[in-house]
Amino acid sequence: xxxxxxxxxxxxEIANKFIIILAIIALGSFLLSLFYVPLIQILRFxxxxxxxxxxxxxxxxxxxxxxxxxxxxxxxxxxxxxxxCLFIGLPAGFFFAxxxxxxxxxxxxxxxxxxxxxxxxxxxxxIVSYGEGGWINSIWKGMTGTDNVLISIFGTFEGxxxxxxxxxxxxxxxxxxxxxQSLDLEQVEVSRTLGASEWKIFxxxxxxxxxxxxxxxxxxxxxxxxxxxxxVLYLGEVRFQxxxxxxxxxxxxxxxFSGGASLAFLQLILNTIIIILYLLFERKTRxxxxxxxxxxxxxxxxxxxxxxxxxxxxxxxxxxMLIIGVFTFAPILAVIIVSxxxxxxxxxxxxxxxxxxxxxxxxxxxxSPLRLLLNTLLFAFAATLITLTLSLMIVFxxxxxxQSLKKYQRSISESFISYMIILPMATSSITLALGLFLxxxxxxxxLNAVWFFIIMAHVLISxxxxxxxxMAAYNRIDVELLNVASTLGASRLRVxxxxxxxxxxxxxxxGGIFSFAISLGEFGATNFLVRGxxxxxxxxxxxxxxxQTLQLPATMASILIIVTIICFLAIQKLGDVELKx
Amino acid sequence: MSVVFGLxxxxxxxxxxxxxxxxxxxxxxxxxxxxxxxxxxxxxxEGFANHSGIAKEDIHLVLLEDANSIVTQAAxxxxxxxxxxxxxxxxxxxxxxxxxxxxxxxxxxxxxxVSSDLISNLDPMKHILPYDYGIIALWYDNSRINSTSNPELxxxxxxxxxxxxxxxxxxxxDPTLSSPGLGFLLWTIAVYGDPSVNFDGLLKDDxxxxxxxxxxxxxxxxxxxxxxxIYYTEEENRPMMVSYGTSPAYDVCHPLWGVGSGSDPxxxxxxxxxxxxxxxxxxxEGLGLVKNAPNQxxxxxxxxxxxxxxxxxxIPTNNWMYPANVHANISSCFxxxxxxPADVNxxxxxxxxxxxxxxxxxxxxxxxxxxxxxxSIFLIILTLSFSAITYIFLRKKxx
Numbered sequence: 001x002x003x004x005x006x007x008x009x010x011x012x013e014i015a016n017k018f019i020i021i022l023a024i025i026a027l028g029s030f031l032l033s034l035f036y037v038p039l040i041q042i043l044r045f046x047x048x049x050x051x052x053x054x055x056x057x058x059x060x061x062x063x064x065x066x067x068x069x070x071x072x073x074x075x076x077x078x079x080x081x082x083x084x085c086l087f088i089g090l091p092a093g094f095f096f097a098x099x100x101x102x103x104x105x106x107x108x109x110x111x112x113x114x115x116x117x118x119x120x121x122x123x124x125x126x127i128v129s130y131g132e133g134g135w136i137n138s139i140w141k142g143m144t145g146t147d148n149v150l151i152s153i154f155g156t157f158e159g160x161x162x163x164x165x166x167x168x169x170x171x172x173x174x175x176x177x178x179x180x181q182s183l184d185l186e187q188v189e190v191s192r193t194l195g196a197s198e199w200k201i202f203x204x205x206x207x208x209x210x211x212x213x214x215x216x217x218x219x220x221x222x223x224x225x226x227x228x229x230x231x232v233l234y235l236g237e238v239r240f241q242x243x244x245x246x247x248x249x250x251x252x253x254x255x256x257f258s259g260g261a262s263l264a265f266l267q268l269i270l271n272t273i274i275i276i277l278y279l280l281f282e283r284k285t286r287x288x289x290x291x292x293x294x295x296x297x298x299x300x301x302x303x304x305x306x307x308x309x310x311x312x313x314x315x316x317x318x319x320x321m322l323i324i325g326v327f328t329f330a331p332i333l334a335v336i337i338v339s340x341x342x343x344x345x346x347x348x349x350x351x352x353x354x355x356x357x358x359x360x361x362x363x364x365x366x367x368s369p370l371r372l373l374l375n376t377l378l379f380a381f382a383a384t385l386i387t388l389t390l391s392l393m394i395v396f397x398x399x400x401x402x403q404s405l406k407k408y409q410r411s412i413s414e415s416f417i418s419y420m421i422i423l424p425m426a427t428s429s430i431t432l433a434l435g436l437f438l439x440x441x442x443x444x445x446x447l448n449a450v451w452f453f454i455i456m457a458h459v460l461i462s463x464x465x466x467x468x469x470x471m472a473a474y475n476r477i478d479v480e481l482l483n484v485a486s487t488l489g490a491s492r493l494r495v496x497x498x499x500x501x502x503x504x505x506x507x508x509x510x511g512g513i514f515s516f517a518i519s520l521g522e523f524g525a526t527n528f529l530v531r532g533x534x535x536x537x538x539x540x541x542x543x544x545x546x547x548q549t550l551q552l553p554a555t556m557a558s559i560l561i562i563v564t565i566i567c568f569l570a571i572q573k574l575g576d577v578e579l580k581x
Numbered sequence: 582m583s584v585v586f587g588l589x590x591x592x593x594x595x596x597x598x599x600x601x602x603x604x605x606x607x608x609x610x611x612x613x614x615x616x617x618x619x620x621x622x623x624x625x626x627e628g629f630a631n632h633s634g635i636a637k638e639d640i641h642l643v644l645l646e647d648a649n650s651i652v653t654q655a656a657x658x659x660x661x662x663x664x665x666x667x668x669x670x671x672x673x674x675x676x677x678x679x680x681x682x683x684x685x686x687x688x689x690x691x692x693x694x695v696s697s698d699l700i701s702n703l704d705p706m707k708h709i710l711p712y713d714y715g716i717i718a719l720w721y722d723n724s725r726i727n728s729t730s731n732p733e734l735x736x737x738x739x740x741x742x743x744x745x746x747x748x749x750x751x752x753x754x755d756p757t758l759s760s761p762g763l764g765f766l767l768w769t770i771a772v773y774g775d776p777s778v779n780f781d782g783l784l785k786d787d788x789x790x791x792x793x794x795x796x797x798x799x800x801x802x803x804x805x806x807x808x809x810x811i812y813y814t815e816e817e818n819r820p821m822m823v824s825y826g827t828s829p830a831y832d833v834c835h836p837l838w839g840v841g842s843g844s845d846p847x848x849x850x851x852x853x854x855x856x857x858x859x860x861x862x863x864x865x866e867g868l869g870l871v872k873n874a875p876n877q878x879x880x881x882x883x884x885x886x887x888x889x890x891x892x893x894x895x896i897p898t899n900n901w902m903y904p905a906n907v908h909a910n911i912s913s914c915f916x917x918x919x920x921x922p923a924d925v926n927x928x929x930x931x932x933x934x935x936x937x938x939x940x941x942x943x944x945x946x947x948x949x950x951x952x953x954x955x956x957s958i959f960l961i962i963l964t965l966s967f968s969a970i971t972y973i974f975l976r977k978k979x980x
Contacts, residue, residue, distance in 0.1 A: 066950050076959035079966045133816030147818055155801060237801040238755050239953050252653060253757050254942070255681075364615060364644065442660055532643070546807040 016492040023393040028420075030390060034456050035424055038435025039268075045261035045438060061262035067246065071266075074242045077157065077232075078225040081164035082218050088165070089172025090214070092324055095317050096173065097180030100298050107325070109572060112170040114328050116568045118521020119167070119230040120538045121557040124545060125331030126153065126163050126231075128338050128554070135334060155237035163231045166328060168221045175220070179213030179285075216281035223274050227267075227428045229524040234545060243267045244430045248528060251434065261438065264431045271426040279422075332561060339554035352555025361552065365540050367533045369556060376536040376560075379451065380519035383458035387515040388508060390459065391466040394421060395504070396496070399474050425464040432460050433528035450531045457525035462515030469514060473507025474500070510571050517567040521560055608639040609879045612651050613668035615644045616806060621836055623895040625887070632886050635879065647804045648674055648760045648866075655871060656681040665880035668712075668868040668887070671760045672703050672929070673767065675867070676938045684708040684869040687881060691888035695905045699865055702929065709867035712887055713902035716826040716861035716922050717764035718850040719751070722812070725820035726750065727849075736854045739772055739791060748798040752808045752822040757945050759804050760864065765823040766948055767937075768862040771928035772855055778940055782931060783855045792951040801952065826850045826861065826920030827901045834898055834914040842914040850920055858926040866902065 046058050061067060096108060114122055129135045130153050140150035153159030187205050196204070229244040236245065243263055250260035301318070303311045340349045348354070355361060356369045365372060424432075436453050440446040446453060477500065485495050523538045530539055537556045544553040611626075618625055630637040645651050648669045655667055659681065670678055678684055686707045692700060699711040719737070721727075728734045733741045742748050754762030769791050774782025782788070800819055802808035812822045832847040833839050840847060852861040868887060874880050886892060893909035896902055903922065904911065 066946060066953065069950070069953050072959050072963065073953075076962045080962050083966070132818070133814050138816065141816075149818075237803075238757070238949060239796075239801070241953070249757070253649060254945075255653060255656060366644070441657060444661075447658070447661055447663070546802070546810050 019492070020397055023397050027390060027393050027397070031420055031424070034436065035427075035432070035460055036420075038432075038439045039423075039427075041439040042261045042264050042431070042435050045258045046265045049258070057258045058262045058265065061259045062266055067263065070241045070246045071243060073240055074226060077160055077164065077240070077242070078222050078228075081161050081168065081225045082221045084161065084165050085169050085172045085221050086214065086218055088324065089169055089217075090176055091317070092169075092173045092321060093176030094180050095321055097177045098299055099301050099317075101301050107321075108174070109569070111173060111325065111328055113332060113565060113568065114167055115170045116517060117332070117564055118523060118538055118560055119228075120523045120541050120545075121335065121521065121560050121564075122167050122331070123163070123231050123234055124541060124550075124553060124557050125335045126166060127234075127545070128334040128550065129331040130159075130162070135330070153235055155235070155239050157240065159235050160228075160232055160240055163235060164225045164228060166331065167231070168224055169324070169328060171221050171224070172217050175217035176210065176213055179210040183209055212281050212284045216278060216285050219274060219278040219281060223271065223278065226274070227271065229428075229430060230527075230542070234542075244428055244524065247430050247434065248524075251437075251528075257438065260434060264428075264434050268427060268431060271428060272423065275422065275426040335554050335557045335561060338550055339558045341551065343549045343551045347551070352551040352558075355552050356555070361544075365543060366535055369540060369552065371533070372535050372537050372540045372556070373559065375451075375534060376520060376538075379455050379458060379536060380516045382455050383462060383519040384512050384516045386455070386459045387462045387466045388512050390463050391470050391511055392508070394463075394467050395470050395474055398471070421464060421467065424460050427460075429457065429461055429522065429524035430528060432457050433525035437529060447531075450529055451534045454526050454529050454534060454536075455519075457529060458515075458519040458522050461522060461525065462518045465514045465518065466511030469511035470504055470507040473504040473510075477503050506574050510574050513567045513571050517564055520563060520567075607641040607876075608635050609666070609876050609883060610641045610643065610664045611666045611668060611883070612643050612645060612654060612664040614647050614651060617644075617669060618895060618899045620831075620899065620901075623899040625892060625895075628892060629883055629886055632891065633879070633882060647758060649758050652678050652681065652683070655683045659683055659872075662871050662873050662875060664871050665874040665876045666868060666883055667871060669760075670709050670867055670869060671764075672863075672865045672867075673763050673937065673941065674760060675704050675709050676934075676941060678869070679706075679708060683872055685872040685874070687870040687884060689881070689885050689888055691885050691906070694890070694908055695888065696907060699905055702863070703865040703867050709869040710884065710888060711865050711867045711905040712893070713896045713900060713904055714863060714865040714922060715902040716852065716863050716920060716925060716927075717761055717768055718824060718826040718828070718852055718861060718920060719821060720812075720824035720828040720848060720850045721821040722848050723845070724847065725815070734849075734851060737851050738855055739769060739853045743791065743794045746798070747821065748795040750819050750821050751795075751798075752800045752802055752811050752819045754805055754808050754823055755801050755803050756948055759802075761805050761823055761825065763945075764862045764864045766944065767932060768853070768860075768928060770944060771862065771931045772853060772860060775940075775944075778936070780932075780936065783860065783928075789947060789951050792948060796952045824850065825864070825901065826852070826922070826925075827897075827903065827915075828919075830897070830915045830919040831901050833918040834912060836898070839914075842917050846918055852920065852925055859924070860928050861920075861922075861925045863922055863927045863929050865905075 046061075047053055047055065049057060062071070092111075096104065114125075117125075127134065130151055131137070132149055132152060132154065136151065137149045141147060151158070151162070153162065183206060188201055191201050191205055226242070227244055228242055229248070232240060232242045232245050233248070236242075241249065243266070247260045247263045247267070250256045250263065301314060303314065339352050342349055342351060356373065359368045362368050367375070436457060437446075440453065481499060482495055485499055486492075490498070521538055522536075523542065526536055527539055527542065530536075537560055541553040541556050541560075544550070609629075626640050626642050627637055629635070630640060643654075643664070645654060648671060651667050651669055652674055655662070655664055655678075658664070662683075667678075667684070687710065688707055689710055692707075692710060695711055699714060700707070703709055703711045721734070726734075731745065731747070733745050733747075742751060753765055756763040756766040770780075770782065770788045772783050773786040773788040773791055774780050774784060775789075776787055800808075800811060800817075802811060805824070808822045808824075811817045811819050827850075829846050829848050829850050831839075833842060833844075852859045854860070868884060870877070870880050870884060888906060890906055890908050890910075893904040893906035896904035896909060897911050897915045897919075903919070
C-alpha cells in the first residue's frame with residue numbers, strides 16, 4: 001500500500017518538475033531574447049569600440065558638460081516635484097483618512113484619474129488648460145486686461161514640475177491614507193497628557209510612524225518623474241531634457257548610438273538603486289500595517305457652533321481639497337470639451353469624431369485615425385494576453401508550494417527568476433525600446449512587422465505590474481488549504497486548477513486590466529520603435545499636439561480617457577488595489 | 582467570452598490584412614517632409630503617375646516630420662533600403678547624408694536647366710540635386726508688429742533682437758531637428774564668428790554670446806510647422822518667427838487667402854543689416870537617389886521629372902521657394918513680395934563646406950549648451966536635499 005502511494009507521488013513529482021522546467025524555459029527564453037540580450041547589446045555599444053572593451057565612450061559621455069547638466073536637471077526636477085507632491089499630498093491624505101463624507105470614494109477615484117491616464121493625454125490636457133493660450137491664462141488675461149501670461153509652461157522649469165505634480169499627486173494621497181489610518185493615537189494621547197507640545201508630538205510620535213509610508217510613496221513618485229519622457233520632450237523644448245529624453249534625442253536626432261547606450265546604462269544603474277530602496281521601504285510599510293486595527297477616529301464633516309478655530313480649519317481643508325480637485329480635474333475635462341469645440345466656424349462639434357472615419361489626416365498620421373484606434377486596441381489586447389501568461393508562469397514557478405510538504409527548498413533557478421524580473425522593472429521604456437532597436441533593427445522582422453516589437457515592449461513594461469498583482473492575490477491564499485489538498489492526493493495541476501486559480505482569479509483580472517491600460521497609453525517605447533502605419537493613438541496625438549486644430553487630437557485623447565477610466569473603475573470594483581509597481 | 586473570441590478572430594483578420602498591405606511591392610518609394618508642395622497643394626505623386634504611367638497606388642509616399650528625420654530614417658535602413666528617393670535635404674544636411682553614405686550620385690539630364698551656382702553650392706558631387714532655394718529670414722505679422730511700432734525693424738541687426746527685446750516675440754526652430762532652424766544658427770555664426778575655430782565672421786565676435794543673451798526669452802519649436810502654429814495663434818503673443826524670405830508671398834499670392842499684389846502685404850520678411858549689407862543664409866533644398874535603391878530606374882525618371890519645368894512651375898506658389906529650374910514660371914506677384922536671394926549678401930560664402938563639415942556637430946552641441954540654462958536653482962535644490970538627507974540620517978544614528 002505504502003509503496004504504491006510513494007510511486008504515485010514520484011510520478012506526480014516528476015510531472016510537477018517537468019511543468020516547472022517548461023515554465024522556466026519559456027520564461028527564460030522570453031526574458032533572454034527580448035530583454036537580456038538586448039541589454040547586453042546596449043552594453044556592447046556603451047563599452048566597446050571595434051570589438052574591444054573600452055571605458056572611454058562611457059566616461060566621456062557622462063562627463064560631457066551638456067550631459068552632466070541634463071543629469072543634474074533630471075535629479076533636480078524629480079526631487080522638487082516629489083517634495084512638492086509630498087507637501088500637498090500628505091494633508092490631503094490626512095483629510096481622506098480622517099473625514100467621512102458622501103461620495104468620498106468617488107472623489108478619491110476622480111483625483112486618481114490623472115495618474116492612470118496615458119502621459120500624452122495628460123500633456124494635452126495640461127497644454128489645453130495651462131498653456132500660453134490655455135484656459136487659465138485666458139482667464140488671467142481677461143481679469144488683468146493685459147497680455148501677460150500667468151504661467152508659461154513651455155521651456156520653463158516650473159512648467160515641467162507643475163505637470164509632474166499634476167500627474168503624480170494622487171500617488172502620495174493614496175499611499176499616505178493608510179499611514180494616517182494606522183496611526184497609533186494612544187501614544188499621542190499619552191504624550192499630550194504628559195505635556196508635550198504639538199510640534200514635539202508630531203516629530204517624536206507621529207512622524208516616526210508615517211515616515212516609511214512617506215519614503216516609499218516619495219520614492220515611487222521619484223521613479224516616475226525621474227523617468228518622465230513625453231512631458232519633458234514637449235514642454236522642455238531643448239532647454240530641459242531628462243535622461244530619458246536625452247537618450248531619445250541622441251539616438252534619433254544625432255544617431256549617436258554609443259552615447260545613447262552609455263546614458264541608458266547609467267540610468268539603469270540609478271533606477272535599480274531607487275527600485276531596490278523602494279521595495280525595501282514598501283516591505284517595511286506592509287510590516288507596520290500588520291496588527292494595527294485601531295487608528296485615526298473617523299469623523300463626519302461637521303461644524304461646531306462654539307469651536308470657531310476647528311470650523312476654520314475644516315473650511316481651510318475643504319478649500320484646499322477643492323483647489324486640488326480643480327487643479328487635477330480641469331485638464332481632463334478640458335480635453336473632452338475641446339474635442340467638441342469646433343476649431344473653426346466651418347466645422348461641426350463632431351468634426352473630431354467624424355475624422356476618425358476619414359483619411360484626410362492619413363498623410364500626417366501615416367494611417368487613418370480609426371486604424372490608429374484599432375492598432376491601439378489590438379496591441380493592448382495582445383500585450384495583455386502575453387503578459388498574463390508570463391506573469392502566471394512566474395507566480396507558478398515562484399510559489400510552487402506543493403513541495404513545501406517535503407522539505408521544500410527553493411531551487412537556484414527559482415531564485416534566479418525572482419532576481420531576473422527585478423531588472424525589467426528598473427528599466428525605463430526608452431531603454432527597453434533602445435535594446436530591442438539596437439539588437440533587431442536590421443532584421444526583416446523589425447523592418448516588416450515592427451508591431452511585434454511594440455507589443456513585446458508593452459509586455460516587458462507590464463509584466464512586473466501584473467506579476468505583483470497576481471502575487472498579492474496569491475499571498476492571501478491559506479497555505480493549509482493547499483497542503484490539505486495535496487495530502488488528500490490532488491495533483492499539482494488539480495490543486496492549481498481547483499484551488500489556486502479561482503482564488504487568484506481576481507488578481508489575474510486586475511493584472512490584466514492593468515497591463516491593458518498600460519499598453520493602451522504607452523508612449524515612450526512605442527514612439528521610439530514605431531514605423532510607418534503601426535502608430536497608436538498616443539503617437540497620433542503627439543503628432544498633432546502642436547497644431548492649431550486641437551479638436552482631432554482631443555478626440556483621440558477623449559477615447560483614451562474613456563477607455564482608461566473604464567479600466568480603472570473595473571479595477572476599483574474588483575477590490576482595493578494599490579497603485580504600486 | 583464570445584466577445585473575446587470575436588475580438589481574437591477580428592484581430593487575426595486584421596493582421597492578415599496588415600501583412601498583405603505590407604507585402605505590396607511598390608514601384609517607387611519616396612521619403613520627404615510633411616509640408617512639401619502642400620499648401621494649397623500640388624499632388625506631385627499624381628503628377629508623376631500621369632507623367633510616367635506608373636499607377637498612383639504603386640507610388641508610396643512617406644511623410645516624415647522634418648528633413649532631419651529623412652536622413653535618420655534612411656540611415657537606419659542603410660543595409661536594407663526601403664526608399665528610392667529622398668526629397669528635402671539641404672546644403673547643411675548633405676554633410677550628414679554623405680557621412681552616412683546613404684546616397685548615390687546621379688547626373689540628371691535636366692541639370693542643364695539649373696544654375697551651376699546652385700549645383701556647386703549644394704553638392705558638386707551630385708549626390709543631391711537642387712530643386713529649390715530661398716533665404717532664411719525673420720518673418721513677422723504686420724498687424725501685430727510693424728516698423729511704426731518698432732522702427733528698428735527696417736535696419737534690423739541681430740543685436741537689435743536682444744537690445745529691443747524682440748527675442749520675447751520671436752520663435753526659432755530647434756537646429757538639431759529643423760533645417761530653417763539650423764540655417765538661422767549658421768546665420769548667427771556667420772555674422773558673429775567663432776573665436777574657438779579662428780573664424781571672424783562679419784563682426785569678429787562670438788556667436789555664443791548672442792544665444793546666451795537671447796536664450797531665456799526665445800520660444801524654440803521642434804519644426805517649422807510647429808513654429809508656424811505658435812506664430813499663428815494670437816494668444817501665444819509671438820508674431821515673429823524664423824522662416825524664409827519667400828514667406829510674405831504666401832500671404833499675398835496664396836490662391837485662397839492671399840490679399841493679391843497691390844494691396845498692403847499682411848506680413849514682412851527681413852534680413853539682418855550688419856556692416857552696411859543685407860545679410861542672410863541661403864538654403865538650397867535638393868533631392869537624391871538612395872544607394873542600392875530597390876527601384877533605381879523609376880527613381881531616376883522621377884528625379885528628372887522633378888527638375889523639369891512641368892513640376893518646377895508649381896514650386897513658387899505651392900512650396901513657396903524659388904524654383905531651381907531657370908525656365909520655370911514665377912508669377913510677378915511672387916517676385917514682388919518675396920526677397921530674391923540675388924539681392925542680398927549671401928553669408929554661406931563665409932563658411933566653407935569643409936569648415937561646416939568639421940564644426941557642425943560642435944556648433945550644434947554648443948548651441949544646446951547655451952540654450953540649456955543650468956540655473957543655480959538646480960544646484961540649490963540638489964545641495965539642499967542632500968544635506969537634508971544627511972541630517973536625517975545623522976539624527977537617526979544619534980538616537
